[in-house]
Amino acid sequence: MSSKPLRADARRNRDRILAAAEEVFARHGASASTEEVAAIAGVAIGTVFRHFPTKQDLLAAIVKELLARLTAEVAELxxxxxxxxxxxxxxxVVEQAAEKRAVVELLAADGVRVGVADPLRGLADALGVLLSRAQQAGAxxxxxRLDEVLALLTATAQGALHGGxxxxxxxRALAVVFAGMRP
Amino acid sequence: MSSKPLRADARRNRDRILAAAEEVFARHGASASTEEVAAIAGVAIGTVFRHFPTKQDLLAAIVKELLARLTAEVAELxxxxxxxxxxxxxxxVVEQAAEKRAVVELLAADGVRVGVADPLRGLADALGVLLSRAQQAGAxxxxxRLDEVLALLTATAQGALHGGxxxxxxxRALAVVFAGMRP
Amino acid sequence: MSSKPLRADARRNRDRILAAAEEVFARHGASASTEEVAAIAGVAIGTVFRHFPTKQDLLAAIVKELLARLTAEVAELxxxxxxxxxxxxxxxVVEQAAEKRAVVELLAADGVRVGVADPLRGLADALGVLLSRAQQAGAxxxxxRLDEVLALLTATAQGALHGGxxxxxxxRALAVVFAGMRP
Amino acid sequence: MSSKPLRADARRNRDRILAAAEEVFARHGASASTEEVAAIAGVAIGTVFRHFPTKQDLLAAIVKELLARLTAEVAELxxxxxxxxxxxxxxxVVEQAAEKRAVVELLAADGVRVGVADPLRGLADALGVLLSRAQQAGAxxxxxRLDEVLALLTATAQGALHGGxxxxxxxRALAVVFAGMRP
DNA sequence: CATGAATGAGTTTTCATTCAT
DNA sequence: CATGAATGAAAACTCATTCAT
Incomplete structure (x- = not known):
């Protein structure tokens, strides 16, 4: 699944770029320039494109990362x-939305185009467990169903993000949603 | 309020441009090119800029139009x-969201920047009446409060739009929200 | 030489346009837009182009007018x-230069292109008389020679204009030039 | 003072662009198109803007270069x-004026706007030395005062340039000016 | 004649992507 | 592998000029 083991410095650059991308895209949205990402990562623009042949790839990568992080959080719960x-x-999740501008955008909008279907399913599955347990607990x-929960999750995340x-x-908005989910 | 009555052909072009813009921005989002709007409207690029000196102005115009339409709908109710x-x-509103990509985007994100604060307030006020009446009717x-309703409205509209x-x-998603609003 | 006698209103518009052009070009230089001239003249853009089929023609016209005015002033002297x-x-002349931005530019730069050779010669001739008399008076x-005087005239006019x-x-600058012309 | 040493090819292109710009702006004035500069330099338009992010920057660069050249010449004297x-x-200076259309324009007109105030002061200072020495020599x-000399310098340079x-x-024109400066 | 809407080529500027160093 | 210079296709916007009303 993972391609080659990458040299140590290459690995370091890749991580730096991802971190920079997360920061930049969080601030200016997905339309921020790749050049700025490179600058903040402290590498040359060519290096960014060597690791992520396309801007889309870069975006997909940070979305995947966030999804993995979220999935892990769910597992802990x-x-x-x-x-x-x-x-x-x-x-x-909704709380963090504001820090993840591009991610939320992409999660909701370009999920498929950006090719993160699999990690997304991973998150959904994990969330499904929480849902089942909550239902069994009578909460x-x-x-x-799971898709409503996901839908309301992304909707409110987007709302919180874009609506400031x-x-x-x-x-209060989440209180309404939660009240609507309770018996 | 309205400046000059506009010549017949100018009025026709203005309308064509607005219609084209609604279509184009609905399909490709607010980052679609003004040139494409012109092409679909069947006018030269200069004509678009004569009517709307800035892309922002064009966006603001279609958002205003939709807001006015929505406010009118509320009044009817x-x-x-x-x-x-x-x-x-x-x-x-949520139902129509899918057809109004740019509008929803702007409503949520750039309301102020795009200069539609007033029409937006108009819609909010009208919605406030519906809310009061619903509360008095015990529904x-x-x-x-009104801001939650607006927040959930735009959130679900965005969700529906971007999430497809x-x-x-x-x-079902709205059913949850509505259930959460009921006593 | 002069074409048709022009209707009264047409004449009035022509004058208004010329006045506006002088003002606009004086402020923003020859690259100011014809549209602004029309606006200040209080006519539609089409009217400007009816009277002056080309922007060049408009520029030439105001230059001619100024030359005529200057020639008249010389005659009085x-x-x-x-x-x-x-x-x-x-x-x-140098004193007024600042008010005549475009004129000075054109006088010096585009004299020929703009087709004001004849009026220019008129001014030169008139100035020649002043020069001769000054020389005969021993001043x-x-x-x-006349061309030096003209050259220094336009040079200092430009200097005063652009150099502010x-x-x-x-x-003081003119004092130097005048001292250089005295015996 | 100078940022990075620039790669060899970049340096070459930068110089080519400057040369092209000097030529183009000399011929058509400062309103010539950046595209033409690129064409003559034999590079793509993007390259011009990489080196000079703004047209103003390009103009400022060639003006600065000339000022530096002139200042050096003064020093030699x-x-x-x-x-x-x-x-x-x-x-x-006046002799060379005709080759430096844009430069002379900017020197006189836009000195400040174009951001060459410092190099300009440098030239002025150097010229001040020549003036003092000439005065002490009784010439x-x-x-x-220095400002008159500068004023007459730019005025005649402009005159020579635009007046052809x-x-x-x-x-002969300069002879008059020089005569006016002598005791 | 006047009006002012429409045209469309031209201008500056940005940015994802490629490729020589 | 990394660098960063070069590319060139857009994109937004301007304006002299034309022409239907």
């Missing part, structure tokens, strides 16, 4: 209180 | 059943 | 003190 | 005959 784990997770209505919601507004 | 009017309206919890929700998914 | 008339005239050295000379600087 | 060095220098009247003076005319 597998043993938490079933009645609250799902809500906690959604809360956390969420039985007829609610205040912390208070975010909390 | 003023005499409808208080218990359902608000939900009906939200449903309708919506009293502590729910199916009709079924949209209905 | 024909009976003034020979020893000072020439210097007075040069002084006055200017005999070997000085203060009144004091202009006076 | 520091040990020449005080009685003639100043006149020689002015003569030379120039004591009350003549013949060599003979230029010499």
């Amino acid at each position: 597998a043993s938490a209180d079933p009645a609250t784990a799902l809500f906690d997770f959604v809360e956390r 969420v209505r039985a007829e609610i 919601w205040s912390e208070d507004l975010r909390r | 003023a005499s409808a059943d208080p218990a359902t009017a608000l939900f009906d309206f939200v449903e309708r 919506v919890r009293a502590e729910i 929700w199916s009709e079924d998914l949209r209905r | 024909a009976s003034a003190d020979p020893a000072t008339a020439l210097f007075d005239f040069v002084e006055r 200017v050295r005999a070997e000085i 000379w203060s009144e004091d600087l202009r006076r | 520091a040990s020449a005959d005080p009685a003639t060095a100043l006149f020689d220098f002015v003569e030379r 120039v009247r004591a009350e003549i 003076w013949s060599e003979d005319l230029r010499r």
Whole structure:
């Protein structure tokens, strides 16, 4: 699955570039220039394109990374209180949305185009577990399905991001959604 | 309020351009090129810029138009059943979202930058009436405020738009939100 | 030589346009837009092009007008003190230079292209008279020729214009030139 | 002072572009198109903008270069005959004016806007030395100040440039000015 | 004649991507 | 592998000029 083991310095550059990309795209959205990413990563533009042959590839890479991170977070919650784990997770994701501008954009908009279907499924599966457990614990209505939860998750994440919601507004908006999920 | 009555041909072109812009921006988002708008409108690029000196102006114009349309729709619902009017309206907006890509984007993201603050307030005010009536009719919890409704409205509109929700998914997602608003 | 007698309103428009052009080109140079000229003249852009089929024609027209005005001023000085008339005239022209941006530019740069050779010769001739008289009065050295005077006139006019000379600087610079012309 | 040493090919292109720009702007004035500069330099348009991010920057660069060249020439004259060095220098500058259309324009008109204030001061200072020495040598009247000299220098340079003076005319015009500066 | 809308070539500038060093 | 210079296709915007109203 993973191609070659990469030389140490190459690996370091790749990571630097990813970090820089996350920062830049978070600030200016996906239309930020690759040149700026290179500058912040402290490498030349050619190096960016060597690691990620296309801007799309770069975007896909940081989205994948975030998805992996989120999936890991979900896994950690597998043993938490079933009645609250799902809500906690959604809360956390939406909270972080503002820091992940490009990611949220891409998650919602270009998921397919950008080729992150698989990692996305990974997150969905993990989230499915939280949902089941919440339902078994009687914290969420039985007829609610995973796709609604995902849909509302991305919708509110986007809303929070683009709408510039205040912390208070975010909390109240999510309270409505959560209330709608409870029995 | 309106400056000059415009010559017949100018009016026709202005309308054509607006229609073309709505179509183009709906398809490719706000980053679509003005040139394409001109092509579809069947006019030269200069004509677009004569009517809308800036791309921003063009975007603002179509957003304003949609806002006006929505506000009018809300007004029509003023005499409808208080218990359902608000939900009906939200449903309708989210339903149409998919056709209004750029509009939804701008509504949520660039409202201020694009200079549509006033029409936006107009819509909010009209929506506020629906909300009050729904609350008085006991269809919506009293502590729910207008900004949450607006936030959830734009969030789900964006979600539906960018996420490519199916009709079924949209209905279920909104059902959750509506349930969360009820007493 | 002059074509048709022009209707009264047409004549009025022509004059307005010329006045506006002088003002606009004086402020922004010859690259100012014809549209602005029309706006200030209070006519539509088509009217400007009806009177002056080309921007060049418009520029030429205002240059001609100024040349005529200057020539007239010279003529008035024909009976003034020979020893000072020439210097007075040069002084006055340079003084006004700042108000005549485009004119000075064109005078010096595009004289030929813009097709004002004849009026220019008219001014030169008139100036020649002042020069002769000054020389006969012993106020200017005999070997000085008309083309030098013209050259220094336009040069200092341009200098004053583009260099933004203060009144004091202009006076001192011309003092040097005049001293150089005296016996 | 100088940022990075530039790669060999980059240096070559930069020089080519500067040369092309000098040629193009000399012929068509500062309003000539950057595209033409690129064409004559034999590079793509992007290369021009990589070296000079703005048209203004390009203009400023060639002006600075000329100013530096002139300042160097003045320095060389520091040990020449005080009685003639100043006149020689002015003569030379005006002589070259015709080749430097844009430069002369900018020198006089846009000096500040184009951001060459410092190099300009450098030239002025150097010229001031020549002036002092000429005055001490009794070749120039004591009350003549540096700003007049500069003013007359740029004025005649512009005159020669835009007026298309013949060599003979230029010499005679300058003779008048020089005579005006002598005791 | 006047109006002012339409035209469209031209200008500056940006940026993803390629490739010589 | 890394560098960063070069490329060139857009994109937004301007303006002299034409022509239908």
